[in-house]
Amino acid sequence: MIVSAWSIGSCCRQISIVLRSGIFAVGIGFGPALGAGSGSLHVLDAWVPAADAQGLDVPLLMTVENDANEPDVLLRVNCPFANFAEKHTVDRGEGTPAMRAIRSIPVPANKAVVLKPDGYHVMLLQTRQALNDGETLVCTIVFEKAGTLETEVHVTRSPR
Numbered sequence: 412m413i414v415s416a417w418s419i420g421s422c423c424r425q426i427s428i429v430l431r432s433g434i435f436a437v438g439i440g441f442g443p444a445l446g447a448g449s450g451s452l453h454v455l456d457a458w459v460p461a462a463d464a465q466g467l468d469v470p471l472l473m474t475v476e477n478d479a480n481e482p483d484v485l486l487r488v489n490c491p492f493a494n495f496a497e498k499h500t501v502d503r504g505e506g507t508p509a510m511r512a513i514r515s516i517p518v519p520a521n522k523a524v525v526l527k528p529d530g531y532h533v534m535l536l537q538t539r540q541a542l543n544d545g546e547t548l549v550c551t552i553v554f555e556k557a558g559t560l561e562t563e564v565h566v567t568r569s570p571r
Protein backbone atom coordinates (compact mmCIF):
# COMPACT_ATOMS: atom_id res chain seq x y z
CA MET A 412 0.00 0.00 0.00
CA ILE A 413 2.77 2.42 0.87
CA VAL A 414 4.48 1.76 -2.43
CA SER A 415 1.34 2.61 -4.36
CA ALA A 416 0.81 5.76 -2.29
CA TRP A 417 4.28 7.02 -3.14
CA SER A 418 3.97 6.09 -6.76
CA ILE A 419 0.90 8.35 -6.92
CA GLY A 420 3.11 11.08 -5.50
CA SER A 421 5.72 10.69 -8.17
CA CYS A 422 2.96 10.53 -10.76
CA CYS A 423 1.84 14.01 -9.62
CA ARG A 424 5.35 15.24 -10.04
CA GLN A 425 5.47 13.95 -13.59
CA ILE A 426 2.17 15.62 -14.36
CA SER A 427 3.37 18.96 -13.12
CA ILE A 428 6.49 18.60 -15.26
CA VAL A 429 4.22 17.90 -18.21
CA LEU A 430 2.22 21.03 -17.36
CA ARG A 431 5.37 23.10 -17.24
CA SER A 432 6.48 21.88 -20.63
CA GLY A 433 3.19 23.05 -22.08
CA ILE A 434 1.30 19.84 -22.85
CA PHE A 435 -1.80 21.05 -21.06
CA ALA A 436 -4.30 18.47 -22.26
CA VAL A 437 -2.60 15.70 -20.28
CA GLY A 438 -2.21 17.67 -17.08
CA ILE A 439 -5.73 19.03 -16.90
CA GLY A 440 -7.23 15.60 -17.28
CA PHE A 441 -5.37 14.13 -14.32
CA GLY A 442 -4.46 17.07 -12.10
CA PRO A 443 -7.62 17.69 -10.06
CA ALA A 444 -8.31 13.99 -9.45
CA LEU A 445 -4.86 13.53 -7.94
CA GLY A 446 -4.97 16.72 -5.94
CA ALA A 447 -2.10 18.15 -7.92
CA GLY A 448 -3.77 21.54 -7.95
CA SER A 449 -4.84 23.91 -10.63
CA GLY A 450 -2.97 26.51 -12.61
CA SER A 451 0.55 27.15 -11.50
CA LEU A 452 0.36 26.02 -7.88
CA HIS A 453 0.54 22.34 -6.98
CA VAL A 454 0.37 20.38 -3.78
CA LEU A 455 2.48 17.22 -3.98
CA ASP A 456 3.14 14.25 -1.73
CA ALA A 457 0.83 15.29 1.11
CA TRP A 458 0.97 12.85 4.00
CA VAL A 459 0.25 12.38 7.68
CA PRO A 460 1.80 9.80 10.02
CA ALA A 461 -0.32 6.80 10.94
CA ALA A 462 -1.91 6.94 14.42
CA ASP A 463 -3.78 4.20 16.26
CA ALA A 464 -5.96 6.49 18.35
CA GLN A 465 -8.11 9.54 17.73
CA GLY A 466 -7.77 12.81 19.62
CA LEU A 467 -4.12 13.32 18.67
CA ASP A 468 -2.19 16.19 17.10
CA VAL A 469 -0.35 15.19 13.92
CA PRO A 470 1.70 17.13 11.38
CA LEU A 471 0.45 17.38 7.80
CA LEU A 472 3.43 17.47 5.47
CA MET A 473 3.57 18.22 1.78
CA THR A 474 5.40 20.04 -0.96
CA VAL A 475 3.82 23.19 -2.34
CA GLU A 476 5.17 23.99 -5.77
CA ASN A 477 4.57 27.49 -7.09
CA ASP A 478 5.33 27.88 -10.79
CA ALA A 479 3.92 31.40 -10.89
CA ASN A 480 6.00 34.56 -11.04
CA GLU A 481 4.10 35.86 -8.01
CA PRO A 482 4.40 34.72 -4.40
CA ASP A 483 1.41 33.09 -2.76
CA VAL A 484 0.41 32.32 0.81
CA LEU A 485 -1.06 29.21 2.41
CA LEU A 486 -3.92 30.60 4.48
CA ARG A 487 -6.03 27.68 5.75
CA VAL A 488 -6.28 23.93 5.82
CA ASN A 489 -9.40 21.91 6.42
CA CYS A 490 -9.17 18.18 6.99
CA PRO A 491 -12.45 16.47 7.92
CA PHE A 492 -10.52 13.97 10.07
CA ALA A 493 -9.24 16.66 12.48
CA ASN A 494 -11.03 19.35 14.48
CA PHE A 495 -8.52 22.15 13.87
CA ALA A 496 -5.51 22.95 11.74
CA GLU A 497 -2.74 25.40 12.59
CA LYS A 498 0.16 26.71 10.55
CA HIS A 499 3.44 26.36 12.40
CA THR A 500 6.99 27.51 12.11
CA VAL A 501 9.93 26.42 14.22
CA ASP A 502 11.96 28.97 16.14
CA ARG A 503 15.61 28.25 16.81
CA GLY A 504 17.05 30.39 19.55
CA GLU A 505 19.31 29.66 22.47
CA GLY A 506 17.37 26.67 23.72
CA THR A 507 15.51 23.77 22.18
CA PRO A 508 13.77 24.52 18.86
CA ALA A 509 10.10 25.35 19.52
CA MET A 510 7.00 25.32 17.31
CA ARG A 511 4.88 28.45 17.07
CA ALA A 512 1.54 29.05 15.37
CA ILE A 513 1.60 31.61 12.56
CA ARG A 514 -1.13 33.19 10.43
CA SER A 515 0.06 31.87 7.09
CA ILE A 516 2.87 30.01 5.34
CA PRO A 517 4.68 31.96 2.60
CA VAL A 518 5.10 30.31 -0.80
CA PRO A 519 7.70 32.28 -2.80
CA ALA A 520 7.39 32.76 -6.56
CA ASN A 521 8.91 30.01 -8.71
CA LYS A 522 9.81 27.88 -5.70
CA ALA A 523 8.80 24.62 -4.11
CA VAL A 524 8.28 24.80 -0.35
CA VAL A 525 8.72 21.51 1.46
CA LEU A 526 6.70 21.48 4.68
CA LYS A 527 8.54 19.55 7.36
CA PRO A 528 8.49 19.04 11.12
CA ASP A 529 11.53 21.27 11.70
CA GLY A 530 10.32 24.10 9.46
CA TYR A 531 7.04 25.42 8.17
CA HIS A 532 4.30 22.82 8.53
CA VAL A 533 0.63 22.33 9.20
CA MET A 534 -0.42 20.77 12.50
CA LEU A 535 -3.74 19.00 12.67
CA LEU A 536 -5.24 19.14 16.14
CA GLN A 537 -7.62 16.68 17.79
CA THR A 538 -7.90 14.00 15.14
CA ARG A 539 -11.39 12.54 14.92
CA GLN A 540 -10.41 9.02 13.88
CA ALA A 541 -7.50 6.60 13.84
CA LEU A 542 -5.21 7.14 10.85
CA ASN A 543 -4.52 3.80 9.24
CA ASP A 544 -1.34 3.06 7.36
CA GLY A 545 -1.99 2.96 3.62
CA GLU A 546 -5.26 4.89 3.74
CA THR A 547 -5.88 7.94 1.52
CA LEU A 548 -7.78 10.94 2.94
CA VAL A 549 -8.67 14.31 1.46
CA CYS A 550 -7.93 17.81 2.77
CA THR A 551 -8.78 21.24 1.43
CA ILE A 552 -6.05 23.86 1.33
CA VAL A 553 -6.75 27.54 0.77
CA PHE A 554 -4.15 29.79 -0.85
CA GLU A 555 -4.51 33.54 -1.13
CA LYS A 556 -4.05 33.67 -4.92
CA ALA A 557 -4.44 30.10 -6.16
CA GLY A 558 -7.68 29.68 -4.20
CA THR A 559 -8.95 26.41 -2.79
CA LEU A 560 -7.22 23.16 -3.71
CA GLU A 561 -8.33 19.71 -2.72
CA THR A 562 -5.52 17.28 -2.15
CA GLU A 563 -5.18 13.60 -1.38
CA VAL A 564 -3.36 12.93 1.87
CA HIS A 565 -1.64 9.59 2.30
CA VAL A 566 -1.39 7.97 5.71
CA THR A 567 1.90 6.24 6.21
CA ARG A 568 3.98 4.73 8.98
CA SER A 569 7.20 5.02 7.01
CA PRO A 570 7.66 8.21 5.00
CA ARG A 571 10.53 8.42 2.55
Ligand SMILES: [Cu+2]
Nearest residue numbers: 499510532534
Ligand atom coordinates in the same frame (compact mmCIF):
# COMPACT_ATOMS: atom_id res chain seq x y z
CU1 LIG B 1 3.83 22.06 14.77
